[in-house]
Amino acid sequence: MKKILQLVILLSAVQLSARGFAPIHGTHSGIISGVNFTPLQISIFPSEKTQLFDETAYTIFSVGLLAVYQQFSIISVAPLCGVNNYFLQVAVLCNLDGDSIGIALAPVNAHNKNYGLQTGLLNWSGDKKLGMQTGIYNENGLFQLGILNYDGLLQIGFYNEGYYFLYDSLEKATEKEKNTIGFQLGLLNNCDHACIQLGAFNGDSGKFQFGLVNVNKNDGMQIGLFNASSHRLVDKKTSCQIGLLNYNPRSYIPWLPFINWDMGKKE
Numbered sequence: 001m002k003k004i005l006q007l008v009i010l011l012s013a014v015q016l017s018a019r020g021f022a023p024i025h026g027t028h029s030g031i032i033s034g035v036n037f038t039p040l041q042i043s044i045f046p047s048e049k050t051q052l053f054d055e056t057a058y059t060i061f062s063v064g065l066l067a068v069y070q071q072f073s074i075i076s077v078a079p080l081c082g083v084n085n086y087f088l089q090v091a092v093l094c095n096l097d098g099d100s101i102g103i104a105l106a107p108v109n110a111h112n113k114n115y116g117l118q119t120g121l122l123n124w125s126g127d128k129k130l131g132m133q134t135g136i137y138n139e140n141g142l143f144q145l146g147i148l149n150y151d152g153l154l155q156i157g158f159y160n161e162g163y164y165f166l167y168d169s170l171e172k173a174t175e176k177e178k179n180t181i182g183f184q185l186g187l188l189n190n191c192d193h194a195c196i197q198l199g200a201f202n203g204d205s206g207k208f209q210f211g212l213v214n215v216n217k218n219d220g221m222q223i224g225l226f227n228a229s230s231h232r233l234v235d236k237k238t239s240c241q242i243g244l245l246n247y248n249p250r251s252y253i254p255w256l257p258f259i260n261w262d263m264g265k266k267e
Contacts, residue, residue: 028046028047028048028051028054028055028069029048029049029054029055030049030050030051030052030053030054030055030057031049031051031052031053032052032053032054033053033054034054035053035054035057036056036057036058037057037058037059038052038053038057038058038059038060039059039060039061040052040059040060040061040062040063041053041057041059041061041062041063041068041070041073042062042063042064043062043063043064043065043066043067043068043069043078044064044065044066045064045065045066045067046064046067046068046069046082051068055069055070055071056071057070057071058071058072058073059072059073059074060073060074060075061073061074061075061076062075062076062077062078062081062083063076063077063078064076064077064078064079064080064081065078066078066079066080067079067080067081067082068080068081068082068083069081069082069083069097070082070083070084071083071084072084072086073085073086073089074086074087074088075087075088075089076088076089076090077090077091078091078092079091079092079093080092080093080094080096081094081095081096081106082095082096082097082098083095083097083098084098084099084100085098085099085100085101085102085103085104085111085116086101086102087102087103088102088103088105089102089103089104089105089106090105090106091105091106091107092106092107093106093107093108094106094107094108094109094110095108095109095110095111095118096108096109096110096111097110097111097112098111098112099111099112099113099114099115100113100114100115100116100118100131101115101116102116102117103116103117103119104116104117104118104119104120105119105120106120107120107121107122108120108121108122108123109122109123109124109133109135110122110123110124110125110126111124111125111126112125112126113125113126113130114130114131114133114140114141115130115131116131116132117131117132117133117134118131118132118133118134118135118138118141119133119134119135120135121135121136121137122135122136122137123135123137123138123139123141123146124138124139124140125139125140125141126140129141129142129151129152129153130142131143132144132145133145133146133149133152134146136148137149137150138150138152138157139151140152141153142154143155144156144157144160145157147159148161149161149162149186150162150163151163152182153180153182153183154182154183155182155183155184155185155186155189156184156185156186157185157186158186158187158188159186159187159188159189160184160185160186160188160189160190160191160199161190161191162182162184162189162190162191162192162193162195163191163192163193180193180194181194181195181196181207182194182195182196183195183196184196184197184198184199184202184206185198185199186198186199187199187200187201188200188201189201189202189203189206189211190202190203190204191203191204191205191206192204192205193205194206194207194218195207196208197209197210197211197214198210198211199211200212200213201213201214202214202215202216202224203215203216204216204217205217205218205220206220206222207219207220207221208220208221209221209222209223209224209227210223210224211224212224212225212226213225213226214226214227214228214241214243215227215228215230216228216229216230216239217229217230219239219262220239221239221240221241222239222240222241222242222243222246223241223242223243224243225243225244225245226243226244226245226246227241227242227243227245227246227247227260228246228247228248229241229247229248229249229250229262230249239261239262240259240260240261240262241259241260241261242258242259243258244257244258245257246258246259246260247260248260248261248262248263250262250263251263
């Protein structure tokens with residue numbers, strides 16, 4: 001965890017520094033100005049007269065000694081890459097800013113939008129929860145494979161945390177979005193939307209939960225050693241529990257071994 005925190009601090013410092021010197025939508029001029037497209041961009045650092053061409057030039061291949069920022073690049077390689085990635089982005093430290101629709105490979109990947117694959121230690125995507133993420137910590141992805149996964153639709157890892165991934169808040173969600181089924185496979189699973197959960201401990205709102213301990217605040221099926229429905233379950237729901245011990249506050253016998261279900265009892 002200490003290493004992860006150090007990487008987060010490093011990412012924040014580098015990102016703030018890079019933004020200060022070279023905003024992704026800036027117009028820092030290169031040694032050769034006025035070129036809109038070039039097959040090759042060479043950069044020491046994205047600042048005035050430290051790149052071969054202007055920062056706004058479209059390029060096929062970008063390479064940086066310290067860092068490279070570019071509006072458009074198909075392949076970019078540098079210790080720090082701040083660029084819209086359209087095929088392959090490789091960085092020694094981190095890839096940040098811009099949109100990625102290809103493969104982003106670095107210890108830290110942080111893009112505004114990720115439509116492709118982010119792979120590294122820490123992966124983060126901003127606006128839309130799309131694309132794939134593989135790493136120790138993943139946040140905001142359609143498919144996530146890692147140790148810690150946060151805010152994704154399909155999650156496989158040690159600990160998976162899923163929230164409303166297609167919209168900003170429950171009030172803005174359509175009925176289709178509310179009923180979108182997610183999937184979690186891990187030792188510890190927790191989700192705030194309809195979800196299939198397979199793990200040792202499953203919590204919150206799983207539509208189907210299979211594990212040692214299952215806790216649910218909504219309707220659904222629970223199979224495990226201990227199953228519990230939350231006392232917040234106040235509307236008419238349909239739920240079934242199969243396990244060694246089952247608790248359902250809307251059952252006329254809240255605690256039952258082997259099987260229990262929602263019997264419509266008002267709390």
